[in-house]
Amino acid sequence: MTVNSAGQFDVLIVGGGSAGIATAASMLKRDGKISLAIIDPADDHYYQPGWTMVGGGAFSSEFTRRKEKDLIPDRARWIQSAVASFDPDNKTVRTVDGQDFGYNVLIVCPGIKLDWEAIDGLPETLGKNGVTSNYRYDLAPYTFRLVKEMNSGTALFTQPPMPIKCAGAPQKSMYLSCSKWEKEGVLGDIDVQFHNSGAVLFGVKEYVPALMEYVARYDAHLNFESTLVAVDGERKIATFEQKQGEDSQRVDVAFDMIHVVPPQVAPDFIRSSPLAAENGFVDVDPATLRHSKYPNIFALGDACSAPNAKTMAAARKQAPVVAVNALAALRGKPPVADYDGYGSCPLTVERGKIVLAEFGYGGTLLPSFPNWLI
Structure with missing residues (x-):
């Protein structure tokens, strides 16, 4: 690919869901001078964990929807398009409308299909x-x-x-x-x-x-x-x-x-890309969330290959790890933070009561509350 006038960025994030927005906000808070763009085609952003509560009569569906434009960090550029392909050797991404975008660091978090x-x-x-x-x-x-x-x-x-x-x-x-x-x-x-x-x-x-x-x-x-x-x-x-x-x-x-x-798989444009592991998800080191082959590429959220539970709680923990590691990569330094596989499932067992399951890699228990509260 050849990068055209569409843009070159220090950091390019593919995916404007909770993982992408949280990572962008974390990076810009740490270094407001970087150029950062988020590629996502959606007009609306959804709080998907809330849909279970909608189905249970606890939430209205509108409560779970926000306008994407209202959630993109102020210093980030929003590219409202979908990604068609990756060219990691030339550090570029192509969108479905034929635009090419260059990056120094790429972060991939488009969710799951x-x-x-x-x-x-x-x-x-x-x-x-x-x-x-x-x-x-x-x-x-x-x-x-x-x-x-x-x-x-x-x-x-x-x-x-x-x-x-x-x-x-x-x-x-x-x-x-x-x-x-x-x-x-x-x-x-x-x-x-x-x-x-x-x-x-x-x-x-x-x-x-x-x-x-x-x-x-x-x-x-x-x-x-x-x-x-x-x-x-x-x-x-x-x-x-x-x-x-x-x-x-x-x-x-x-x-x-x-x-x-429904059954769930990696998005098509991820599975067919050079970033994919054998299972179709973005191939990353489970701790650093850095790509196994390309040191300037990271992934988090549902699209990465790390063997953690695919929950929003996991993305919340992954976002600052990717943020600091991506900033380190931008400066030519190795990763400085590790992700322990944390995820949580607040299992609502009746109206107003949950079983809060919190765990990391290998099923290790990672409770947020002290033992005396449990």
């Missing part, structure tokens, strides 16, 4: 026929509508294979729905089923007993190694691939309501 099409029949029936998902802004209110209207029948909640963002959200949707049904006195007439592609309820075992208390309280039926592969909305049939020893079989389950969490 929700692969709705991976489930047969799902795109055609989302938002109707009792099929919903809190992983979309426009569908979270439909979730709460279904919950309010349901007095009996079968309610299914699904969780796809990892990695996914906010791994606690699939359960939270179930717990909040059950809490509402319990309050309305109809829970006993509803068959609640949780279908999880994984083999355990939660990946950090220390939090499982507290969650199981609510599973028992709500009489929810757990189905492990059960992956949603198809949805027939008109017939209200969900098809699961369920592991049976060394084999697997497809099982059809009738539903009145189903909350679907």
